[in-house]
Structures are given as structure tokens and as C-alpha cells.
Amino acid sequence: MRKLGIVALGAAAALTLAGCASGGTGGEEGAEIRVWLVGTDTPDEAREYLVDTFEEEHPGSTLVIEEQSWEGLVDRLTTSLSGSDSPDVVEVGNTQASAFTSAGAFLDITEYYDELGGDDLLPGFVEAGSYDDKFYAAPLYSGSRLVFYKKDALAAAGLSVPTTLDDYVANGKALAAANPGKSGIWWPGQDWYNALPFIWENGGEVAVPDGEEWDAQLSSAESVAGLTQVQDVMTNASAAPKDANETGPEVGFCDGTTLQLSAPSWVKWSILAPADAEAPGCPDQEANLGVYALPGKDGGAAQVFAGGSNIGVSAKSAHPDLAVDALKIILSDEFQTIYGKGGLVPAKLSLADTLGTDEVAQAIAAAAGNAKLTPASPKWADVEAAGILQDLFVKIAQGGDVQSLAEAADEEIEAILNS
Amino acid sequence: MTTVDSELEPVPSAVSGERLTAPRPKPAGRPRRRQGGFTPYALLTPALIVLALIVGWPLIQLIITSFQKFGRAQVFGAPPEWVWLENYAKVLTDPVFYGVLSRTLVFAAACVVLTMLVGTLIALMMTRLPKTFRTLLSVGMLLAWAMPALTATVVWGWMFDTAYGVINHVLVNTFGLEEYFQHSWLIDPLSFFFVAGIIIVWGAVPFTAFTLYAGLTQVPDEVLEAAQLDGAGGFQRFRLIIFPYLKPVFLIVTILQVIWDLRVFTQIFALQDIGGIRALTSTLGVYIYQTSIAGGEFGQGGAIAVVTAILLMSISIYYVRQVTKEEEL
């Protein structure tokens, strides 16, 4: 028996040793920098540029891009950033950034602020990436939401591009009525980003600071007016599943069941993807694809949600200097221009013209000029992670009572923000 | 749990295939154990080390954390603040927790009852099936059993898909039930748990049925024949004559199902990725995950975990007591 025992212990020891050998990292020479980019928003061209430039500037070192998914990102960052095998540079949603800047997960990069772009950086995003007057996470890009529509469908229904939010709603309902079974405005229940402009344009807020505490405002008269409008669209203009999330907007657009939808600007490329791609699009619709910025209550562009990302260096990075260098490349004009060409708003104000001058670019510029953020609380990420807003809008899509649903959601939001 | 053997039937030996009569165990059925000195501890060492490191230590930390205000900042190194029972008070006064708890209990109970019922019926059926059909059924169940839980959830999620799922399609086109056109199966919590229940029962029945069937094959022929000659009714025959033989197997399978179904995580978690309202469909495991990892409230998550563990233990206390009694012999 003793023999067996020794074998077993030996196996355990071997396990431990094997781990130790592979866990260590070398010195600065031949270092590996791991960059976490989230989702597929960053174009391949930008990724290649980052890797090539970095490895050229730092011979012997390598830069690896690890793509993460938005789903469960906060969970993974919480653990990964706190561990010794932390990724060096990580992208995080702008609304999630404060959860990590306030927790000390990011390296203080205040001293590089000017070098990274200084006051040229998107102000709202700089704010999202700062905490206690220190700068932790730089802006990466901003995506703005646009309305895509089928020109022929709008024309056939005798409608024109709406100039006010109310027109937009009326148009969507008219389109749906004229085309039974199709979406006048495609709006799956979980897509809460699109609901924010309705709240804001009606004078409502999600939550406002009240001294030390936060006061959730979804059940205020103004917000409820907006939410009621949302419910109107979801039930009378949308044929999208009431509980689905916003992935795959191009599918309905291409098979003809979606006549209009509000989505991030890069969805244009999903729609125009080759018909035989893995996620097929419909390039033949290019001439028929119209786009405009969501109109506000009183005309002009609506206050839309400024979705986008920040990027920071992990406080536990084994090679902070190299990581900061990688960050500099990411915020260089060359890198950021690639975002602009791809339809995303670059992190620098001075690069806004890289978006081009076509219809989409103008719409993006209009929308970005009036963009707004979610409550600036470190706990906001937890509200998102808990799925409170997704749940709320799924229930609204089902036709629930808006006032009582909003009150319940307010309670949940306050419970998290003030815990 | 141990049946006290008074007498062993001659059994075929797996070693040689010949019949051998196992030696008669001691009258009390009490296993004879040696005073081993140092040896038993040496034998336990590897298991103990692993358990102490990966279960014991984190468990202690979990309990400590449940008495602290422990958020994301503490994960990154800020010193935690002791709040003692505050987390517990919060959890125990939170209606959401009770919602999750009762949901978990009812759902687990339904799954266990259904699994055991269907499993037992299939096992009984298998004893009476011609070989070809029994083999066919076994192959089917083996495939279902072998499907990883995550894969199974994804596949069922696809079958119940709102827009392109085969189930809606069949209901509309074959049965003419127009209301199932684009019907969302996951949006209504009850319907969500219906789907989750199907996935869990579908995956758990094979294990139950196979095990009970194997147990049934141990019921001596004479007993079954005698039962038939007496003309006892089907259910009576099962309850009075067959079940006593099956009871030990039945009990352990039930206990396992209870533990597994109360701790269900993968199926619910993955199904929420596909659709459904998280707040209304979380079970304890998922709720703990959402509170601690996703929500950054590790102290509260710890408190929920401790409460849950105590609850699970009190539910299975009967079983634990049986074991303790046996060990005291």
C-alpha cells in the first residue's frame, strides 16, 4: 500500500511542479503583452496594425490579442484582473469602467494623459475612465446608434424620414400596419440601449445623484411617458421576439421582415456582408439601405446612448511599461483612423472627419454630438450585470403595466447603486 | 443505508464466471476493521490534502467573507470591513431571496418526482420488453445520458427557438396551433422552467432508469413468480414485493437527484443566455453567482451560500442520520 501512496503523492507533486514551470514569465526581454479586446467591433486591420507596430517597436516581445465576449465580461474582469496572470491591457465598456477604476484594478496613467491625446480625447469617456481625479482608462472608441431603413418600404408606405421622435414612432407603426407580420421598427425585448433616448427626450433620467445616494428615476412622470412610448413601439411596430437580445439585426433586414431598426453604426457592415459569409448579409440591398440619426422630441438629433469602450492597463500587469506603450499605439492617430473608417467614432475629437462625408458619417456626427451616458456610479456595471434593464424591457414588451414595472425597477436599481 | 446481509445467495463471479459462494458475513453485518495505527492516515493523506486546499480553505474564506463587507475593491486588495451579521440580515429579509429559494425548492421537487417516476416506469418496462426493443431503448437513453448538460441545453434551446425552432414549427404546421407562431417559450417564467425541466428530466431519466433496472434484475425470480401466482395487482405487487428489494437503490438515486437538482446551475445559466428573464428564473446557484461574481457583492453571496448549505443539509439530514447510525455500529 505504501508504494501506491508514494505514487499518488508523486503525482500530486508532479502536478504542482508542472504548474510552477509554466506559470512564470520572463523579464522585459521577450515579454508577452496580452490585450483583451471585446466583441468584434475592432476591425482586423486595426488588430494587425497594433500587433505589427508593437512588435516592430519592441523587438523580441510579442503582443497577443485575446478576443472576449461582452456577455459576462464584468465577471471575468473581476477575477482575471485580480490574479497574477492578469491580461496587460483590457477593453471595458464605458458604462462598466468605473466599477474597475474605483476598485483599483487599473494602473494610474495620469502622467501619460497628455501623451495619449490630452484634451483631444472624448470628454465623456475620459470622465468615465477617471476616478478621484486620477486617469485610469482612456477612451477607445464610441459607437453611436443610427436608424437603418429600407428606402423602398418607406416610400411604398408614403412616408418620409421622420424629423421628431413622435414621427419616428408613428412611422414605425404605420409601416408595421402596412406590412403585417413585419417590423416597422425591429426591437427585441432585451435591447434597452434603444430605450434610453425615449426616456431622456421626454425629460426623464435613469438615476440622478442625491447627496451620497442615488435616486432612480424610471418611475418619474417624464420617464414613464418615454417608457410608454417604448411599449407602444415594441407592441405595435415590432415583430421581433419579445425576449430576444439585439444580436443579429441584419438577419431580419436581409430576409425582408425588418423594415427599420435602430442599431450601432457598424451594423451597416453586417448588413452589407457577402451573402455567403458565415453571418450572411445582403449586399444587394446597398442602394435600398437608408440611414438617419434618431430624431429628438423637438427635432434635431435625439440624445442617444453613447455606447463605446474604454481601455486601461491592468494594475497587476507584469510589464506595465510595455503595456503603456501598447496603449499609446492604440490611441495613435493611425490606429484610431481605422475605427473612423469602419464607422466607429474615434477616441479623439480631431479625428471625427475620418468618418467620411457620406450619409452615415453625417448621421453619426449628428448623433455623437448629442450623446449621453448612463449614471456615473461605480455600481452601475452591477446594474447592467444583474440584467435589471433587460428584464424591465422584456416585461414592457410583453405589455406589462409600465408604471408599476418602472417602480419595481427603480427599487432594484437603488438597492444596487446604494449598497 | 447498508442492508444487513444475513445470508448471501451464491453469485456468479466476475473473475471466472463460475458460481462461487461468498463467505458468510458476520452475524451483525458489521464490517471488521483493523486498528491500523499510522496506515489509515497515510492512505487518507492525498485526498485530504487536495480537499483541504481546494475545498477546506476556500470554505473558511467563504464563511469569513460572509461576515464582511466584501466588494470588488476588496478583491483588488482593499482591506475588508467587518459587518458581522449584516449580510445575513440582508439576505434573510430580502424577498428576492425567498423568491429564489421557493422557486428552487419547487422546481427541484418537480424534477426529482418526475425523474423518479418516469425512471421507475421505464425500468419496470425494460424488464418486460423483448430484447430487441430493450436494446433500442437503451441505446436511446445512452445517447441522451451522454449529452453534456451544456450541449443539451443549447440543443433544446434551439429546438424551442422562437423564430426557427422545430417545436413551434410542428405545433403550427402539423397541429394547426396558430398561437405558437413565433411563440416565445422562455419569456414566461413558468414556461421557462417547463423547458428547463424537460432538459433536466430528459438528461436524468436514463441514469435513474438504468440504475433501477439493474437493481430490478437482482430481484430473485422466485419472488416475482410467487407474486404473479398470488394474483396480486400490478401496483400492489410492485409496492409490497418488488419495492423492498429496490428500496436501497431507489433511496440513493433519489438522494443524488435531490442534491443535483437543488444545485442545478449549468442548464439554467445557459438557458438564460438564450432567452428568458434572469430575475424571475434564477435558482439558488445562479443567484449566488449573480450576486457575488457578476454583482460584486461577495459578502452577501457568501451569506447566501452558507444559508443554502445549511438548508441542503437539513433537507438531507435523514440520510446523514442513517449514515451516522451505521457508522456508530
Next chain:
Amino acid sequence: MSATVAPGQKVGGLFAEAAPTDLAKRTGGGRRRLTTWVLSAVSVVLFLLFVFPVYWMVNTSFQPNNAIRGSDIHYWPDNFTLRNYETVLFDPGRTPFLPAAGNSLVITILTVIIALVFAFLASIAVTRFRFASRRTFIIVILVVQMIPGEAMIVSIFRVIDGWHLLNTIAGLTLVYIATVLPFTIWTLRGFVNGVPVELEEAAMIDGCSRAGAFWRVTFPLLAPGLVATGVFGFIQAWNEFIMALVLNARPEMMTLPVWLRTFLVSTGTTNWAAIMAGSTLMAIPVIVFFLIVQGRMTSGLVSGAVKG
């Protein structure tokens, strides 16, 4: 009379020749034959219910993505394509399948083997020896299974991190061993208990040492038990994904469940065909493994259960 299955007794494997209790053979008369027919019909229906999801997964995986989104349902892959498998296996834009499969396989096999060895030793200790804390140990083993593991993720993460075992095979294997150990010890203990000590003693009279007697006599009788408990370790390690998600975040260190979920959430529900191809690939090794060990599984379970 005893309800106990003696160790090593060949209890009907899943496909084994009908056990002596095969009632069907002894049936007679029209009513019985009718019952048999009805039952056979029911068994076919049940077979279809069990198999359909598996079939549907495979069926979908062989169809182009745009075909399965059409208004028609294809009950068989009439426009057969291997494209989804190409996407899953070789698409450079995605986390590749093969390394994940390799990680899963290595971790699972290591977990099963090491857990069995450790559990085997422990079960001998608790069944063959008397020592001070024996009872406590058994109760702890039982109670440990009732703690929700989700709550310990962060603590476990820190422990593993402390040894620099994040993103390694060893780290995850260690965690899985600890996860399956309590159940494995618990079940194996039943099996070892079922082997009469007298058999060993008889062998010792024949000149074997104590360890030798154990090794030659008791161990072979435990084979079905080892297989049965091994299967559970296998399922656990192969399917687990929350710990894997947290501990092995590097793409090259992912395991299959994490890979599948990444695939699911990154394509949303827009590429069901490829997701089904991935699911099929993940299920195949388990099915193969089950087919190999099927005969031993349930027999082991029963004797383990009865002695539990």
C-alpha cells in the same frame, strides 16, 4: 435472502443478455402478448423522444445557416454541407476547437485517474481500518457535497493564483479532482465495503502480504465500481464550465464547455448551424466513452448504491 449485489457480480449491463428475471420470456396468453406489444410500441416512442434532440443537433449541423432560417423545416440534411464544421474547426477568427478539445481531454483524463487513485486509497482507509476521526471524515465527505460551489469561485481562484496555477492544466485538474473526490470516495467506499475481508484473509493464508492480498483479490473485484465512479468523474470534468471560465481565461487554455459558450454568446443565436456543429463535436467523445464502458456502468452503480 438479500437485496445486496455481491461485488463483482455481473449485473445486467445495458445490452447484456436478459437477466434471469426476464419476465417477457415467461409470459404466456394473449393478454400478456398484447401487453408486450403495447410496451414495445411505447419503448419505440420513448426511444424517439430520447434520440430526437441528438438527431436534431446533428441534422442542423449539416445544413447551411441560411437554410435553417428559412420558413421551411428540413427534417434531414437535404442540402448537406460540411461548412459548419469547417467554420468551427478552422475559422481563424475564432477560438480554435482543437486546442480546447485537447485541454478538455487531458484535464478530464487526469482528473478521473488521479481522483480514482486518491479516492481508492481513502476508501480503503475508511472501510478497512479503525481510527479516531473516521466518522468525522465520512460525514465531512457527505456534507461537502452540499455546499454551492458557485460561492467559492473567488476563493478558489485566489488559492490557484497563489500557486501560479492560473491558466494551466494542473490548476484546473486540481480543482476538478477536489470537486469529484467526495462523491468518488463516497461511492467507492460502498464497493470496498462490499468485498468481504475474509477473501483477503484467505489469500493471506496462502502467503500473500496484506497489500498483496488486497491487490490480487479485492482490487479486481472493484473494477465495476471504479468504472462506475470514473464515469461520474468524467462527466463532471468534461461538462464543468464556470470554474474553467474563471481559472483558464486565456483562449489557448480554454476547455470545451467554455469554448462552446464563447461561441454561443459571440454569435448570439444567429449562427445555430455552427453552434450545433460545435455541440456535436463536444458530445462525440462522451458518447464514445459511454459506449466503451456502458456494460460496467450500471452494474457498478447498483452494488455501490446498495452498499452505500
